[in-house]
Amino acid sequence: MPAKTEYVTLKTDVLIIGAGGAGLRAAIAATEAGSSVIIASKSLLGKAHTVMAEGGIAAALGNVDPQDNWKVHFTDTYVEGVYLSNWRMVELLAKEAPDRVYELERFGALFDRTPDGKIMQRPFGAHTYRRLCYTGDKTGLELIRTLQDKVAHSPARILDEFVVTKIISVNGKVAGAFGISMRDGTFKLIECKSLIIATGGLGRLFKVTSNSWEGTGDGLALAYRAGAVLNDMEMIQFHPTGMIWPPAVRGLLVTEGVRGEGGLLYNKDNERFMLRYSPKKKELDARDVVARAIYQEIIEGRGSEHGGVYLDITHRGAKYIKEKLPSMYMQYKEFSDIDITKERMEVAPTVHYHMGGIRVEPDTGSTNIIGLYAAGEASSGLHGANRLGGNSLTDLLVFGKIVGASAASFAKNSNQIKFDESAVREEIDRILSFTDNSGTNPYQLIDTLRESMSKNVGILRNEKDLTKALDTIKSLIPKIKGIGVKGGLRFNPGLLACLELNNLILSAELVVRGALERKESRGAHARTDFPMRKDDVWRKNIIFTYNDGKNDMSFVEVPELPDHLKELGKEV
Amino acid sequence: MEDVKIKIRRSEPALSSEWRYEEYSVPVVEGMVVLDAVHYIQNNIDPTLAVRWNCKAARCGSCSAEIDGKPKLMCKTRLDSLGSKITINPIKAYPVVKDLVTDVSQNYEIAKKIPPFTPKQGLQEPWKFMQIDVTRSKEFRTCIECFLCQDVCHVIREHQSNYYGPKHVVKIAALDLHPIDSIDRSELMHHDGGLGYCDITKCCQNVCPEEIRITDNAIIPEKERIVDHAYDPIGVLIKKIKKRKW
Ligand SMILES: Cc1cc2nc3c(=O)[nH]c(=O)nc-3n(C[C@H](O)[C@H](O)[C@H](O)COP(=O)(O)OP(=O)(O)OC[C@H]3O[C@@H](n4cnc5c(N)ncnc54)[C@H](O)[C@@H]3O)c2cc1C
Ligand code: SF4
Ligand code: SF4
Ligand code: FES
Numbered sequence: 014m015p016a017k018t019e020y021v022t023l024k025t026d027v028l029i030i031g032a033g034g035a036g037l038r039a040a041i042a043a044t045e046a047g048s049s050v051i052i053a054s055k056s057l058l059g060k061a062h063t064v065m066a067e068g069g070i071a072a073a074l075g076n077v078d079p080q081d082n083w084k085v086h087f088t089d090t091y092v093e094g095v096y097l098s099n100w101r102m103v104e105l106l107a108k109e110a111p112d113r114v115y116e117l118e119r120f121g122a123l124f125d126r127t128p129d130g131k132i133m134q135r136p137f138g139a140h141t142y143r144r145l146c147y148t149g150d151k152t153g154l155e156l157i158r159t160l161q162d163k164v165a166h167s168p169a170r171i172l173d174e175f176v177v178t179k180i181i182s183v184n185g186k187v188a189g190a191f192g193i194s195m196r197d198g199t200f201k202l203i204e205c206k207s208l209i210i211a212t213g214g215l216g217r218l219f220k221v222t223s224n225s226w227e228g229t230g231d232g233l234a235l236a237y238r239a240g241a242v243l244n245d246m247e248m249i250q251f252h253p254t255g256m257i258w259p260p261a262v263r264g265l266l267v268t269e270g271v272r273g274e275g276g277l278l279y280n281k282d283n284e285r286f287m288l289r290y291s292p293k294k295k296e297l298d299a300r301d302v303v304a305r306a307i308y309q310e311i312i313e314g315r316g317s318e319h320g321g322v323y324l325d326i327t328h329r330g331a332k333y334i335k336e337k338l339p340s341m342y343m344q345y346k347e348f349s350d351i352d353i354t355k356e357r358m359e360v361a362p363t364v365h366y367h368m369g370g371i372r373v374e375p376d377t378g379s380t381n382i383i384g385l386y387a388a389g390e391a392s393s394g395l396h397g398a399n400r401l402g403g404n405s406l407t408d409l410l411v412f413g414k415i416v417g418a419s420a421a422s423f424a425k426n427s428n429q430i431k432f433d434e435s436a437v438r439e440e441i442d443r444i445l446s447f448t449d450n451s452g453t454n455p456y457q458l459i460d461t462l463r464e465s466m467s468k469n470v471g472i473l474r475n476e477k478d479l480t481k482a483l484d485t486i487k488s489l490i491p492k493i494k495g496i497g498v499k500g501g502l503r504f505n506p507g508l509l510a511c512l513e514l515n516n517l518i519l520s521a522e523l524v525v526r527g528a529l530e531r532k533e534s535r536g537a538h539a540r541t542d543f544p545m546r547k548d549d550v551w552r553k554n555i556i557f558t559y560n561d562g563k564n565d566m567s568f569v570e571v572p573e574l575p576d577h578l579k580e581l582g583k584e585v
Numbered sequence: 586m587e588d589v590k591i592k593i594r595r596s597e598p599a600l601s602s603e604w605r606y607e608e609y610s611v612p613v614v615e616g617m618v619v620l621d622a623v624h625y626i627q628n629n630i631d632p633t634l635a636v637r638w639n640c641k642a643a644r645c646g647s648c649s650a651e652i653d654g655k656p657k658l659m660c661k662t663r664l665d666s667l668g669s670k671i672t673i674n675p676i677k678a679y680p681v682v683k684d685l686v687t688d689v690s691q692n693y694e695i696a697k698k699i700p701p702f703t704p705k706q707g708l709q710e711p712w713k714f715m716q717i718d719v720t721r722s723k724e725f726r727t728c729i730e731c732f733l734c735q736d737v738c739h740v741i742r743e744h745q746s747n748y749y750g751p752k753h754v755v756k757i758a759a760l761d762l763h764p765i766d767s768i769d770r771s772e773l774m775h776h777d778g779g780l781g782y783c784d785i786t787k788c789c790q791n792v793c794p795e796e797i798r799i800t801d802n803a804i805i806p807e808k809e810r811i812v813d814h815a816y817d818p819i820g821v822l823i824k825k826i827k828k829r830k831w
Contacts, residue, residue, distance in 0.1 A: 060645040115711050121702030130713035166701045225639045259616020265642050456628035500633035504683040507632025
């Protein structure tokens with residue numbers, strides 16, 4: 014057997030970490046530009062979190078509502094992001110979305126149609142017009158399969174079930190990444206000229222979440238430790254409707270498509286309470302508004318039997334529901350013994366999406382580290398303080414393509430950065446230190462963290478609870494030095510948990526510190542002790558930079574709208 | 586609620602050819618699925634227990650296993666549908682990597698051989714086509730690549746033919762039925778893909794968690810499109826029964 018400390022070295026122009034929608038779209042762009050590409054993913058190809066996306070992808074095609082155009086999409090996104098977004102990213106998203114959707118169709122994706130044969134579009138929360146293109150309630154699956162096929166027939170090399178544990182950078186320039194191949198239990202060093210982080214979000218910081226196991230904030234922690242700046246970390250979206258019963262499925266997503274297709278929300282008194290909170294947009298207001306309304310109903314004692322509220326789609330009839338929402342029908346039937354064509358669902362908010370992440374330059378997706386790029390949920394700046402449903406899948410395609418092209422063009426004009434092998438040796442030692450039998454079980458610490466985050470960093474935040482969460486995090490930091498599991502490197506979930514815990518703790522600390530600092534309420538960040546939005550002080554991004562072991566916080570003003578967008582970004 | 590006893594086949598073939606069943610006692614919570622129980626064991630008893638999973642929502646097709654001998658998704662199988670003693674084995678069609686994780690990579694090699702979507706040329710863009718055409722292909726597009734159909738197919742288990750397997754016929758059907766696709770993959774499926782080996786036992790269809798009617802709607806129509814009947818006696822039979830002309 015080879016010594017455990019051996020490793021294999023691979024070389025590529027562009028390394029992409031993550032095989033969700035963003036990573037795969039980037040890979041297509043980079044190979045098309047002639048770069049050699051390696052895609053590393055900690056799950057199996059085709060299984061990434063994106064595969065779960067349900068409701069659809071937002072693009073102002075105007076197929077159903079001809080009045081729709083990129084300008085309205087811009088306004089919806091910018092205004093609902095509560096003026097925290099980078100306007101240029103929003104502009105790119107709104108303008109390029111239609112091209113990317115039609116391109117995905119040319120790649121082979123099959124969308125549902127209008128009666129006259131165009132791509133069908135459904136309404137979604139806070140989108141002025143019917144704007145979401147979809148394939149039933151399996152849009153993410155369609156997107157991933159289409160991109161996956163395209164990548165499988167391209168020269169890109171796929172390293173799946175490969176966990177990246179470190180990004181190697183020298184003097185602010187990226188040089189490569191290191192990690193473990195779970196399937197054969199070997200270490201690999203990947204040298205690259207440019208590197209794209211497309212690792213998704215950090216929902217797994219919380220106990221109740223819709224996210225897959227991959228969402229442990231790895232990419233954020235890796236980039237941050239390599240010197241990249243993190244942005245808006247406090248901005249975490251709760252999806253209004255997650256399953257609540259039975260306990261084993263708590264948090265599982267109930268797509269906004271249910272409300273898009275006409276689903277109505279009721280409290281235990283049979284009141285359609287959204288009429289009270291949002292007389293105009295009702296069930297289809299922005300997610301932060303609906304999530305807070307549901308939460309309010311629950312804490313004021315008007316919740317359902319198991320502590321949620323009711324979501325009713327029965328009036329649409331069995332045939333329609335099974336055609337438009339087959340996965341939801343299955344999900345309730347299998348997990349809850351409920352037939353949603355006849356009975357109401359019980360739902361409550363669940364942690365869903367991270368608007369914060371790696372700070373990027375809009376037109377290229379580059380970070381402050383030379384050669385390092387980010388896209389998708391791992392990046393930040395587009396969605397501001399609240400993401401609209403459907404805008405994430407659009408984000409993946411629009412910015413996946415942009416970032417793939419710019420990372421390839423950077424690689425073409427650069428040389429491999431040299432680095433000292435000690436960086437690799439240190440990383441191997443760090444990883445092996447977790448395989449010492451005598452350590453404490455990482456899962457217990459992860460549980461403590463997730464429990465505290467769900468309890469204290471919720472829909473309504475306040476200084477007292479946030480401080481409690483920070484105390485928990487601080488008490489866990491010294492303990493993570495002592496974690497460890499038995500077993501080797503091959504498919505060892507305990508070892509993975511040790512590695513992830515380090516990323517989770519770091520992400521948690523930055524989320525909570527950001528949330529404590531932002532003494533106002535904006536979008537998804539709602540403080541009961543500071544209930545007002547304060548534009549004079551807080552139209553700023555809170556950013557973090559890693560400095561010699563310290564997490565430095567600073568602030569950047571949100572860029573003002575340029576003249577050509579001023580009208581579009583006005584408060585309504 | 587009573588604890589359940591769960592027996593799991595543990596092995597790491599790269600280190601040793603030995604394997605053993607280990608039994609664990611797991612407390613039950615309402616609505617719990619088999620994957621929850623496996624996670625309980627991982628978190629509280631043995632963190633080295635290997636299992637592949639992603640979504641715990643029956644969406645990603647990662648968590649396939651044989652539960653009490655039946656191929657199923659662990660995240661879609663509720664404990665209350667099983668007895669108080671449960672046995673979990675990895676799926677049998679593929680080599681074990683460790684414990685419940687198998688090496689399914691050969692499927693990705695096959696996927697590379699299937700020609701990708703190739704649109705008809707010269708159509709006006711954006712394309713227009715009808716929902717009914719979408720619906721026909723859509724059944725096959727719900728495939729979550731769980732490989733359970735591959736697992737139960739005796740042709741695949743016997744490892745003695747070139748047959749790609751039902752999952753890949755489903756893929757081919759999804760592509761061939763795309764209203765704008767311009768190529769026919771049945772020739773490939775019959776020659777390189779060995780579809781002739783399938784004797785329509787329908788085992789695959791019975792385990793598909795997405796309820797895709799694999800044999801009825803993908804395999805049989807594909808056999809009917811047969812190009813070279815010498816490769817497919819069953820195909821010939823179907824045709825005869827249906828009294829269709831060549
Ligand atoms: C249930 C659900 C439904 C949704 N529905 C919609 C919808 O209808 N419309 C919409 O717009 N959005 C929706 N979203 C949001 C959207 O799906 C996600 O935000 C988006 O898919 C994120 O994609 P991504 O490419 O950024 O990353 P992901 O798809 O999360 O992929 C991350 C990739 O990075 C890899 N990775 C992570 N860490 C490492 C590491 N250390 N080493 C190697 N690889 C690593 C993972 O394995 C994975 O391949 C939904 C989300 C959920 C959970
Ligand atoms: S019908 Fe064909 S593919 Fe399906 S299990 Fe039987 S032999 Fe295998
Ligand atoms: S066809 Fe069904 S059983 Fe086969 S891989 Fe796809 S989803 Fe799984
Ligand atoms: S974990 Fe995704 S299908 Fe079971």
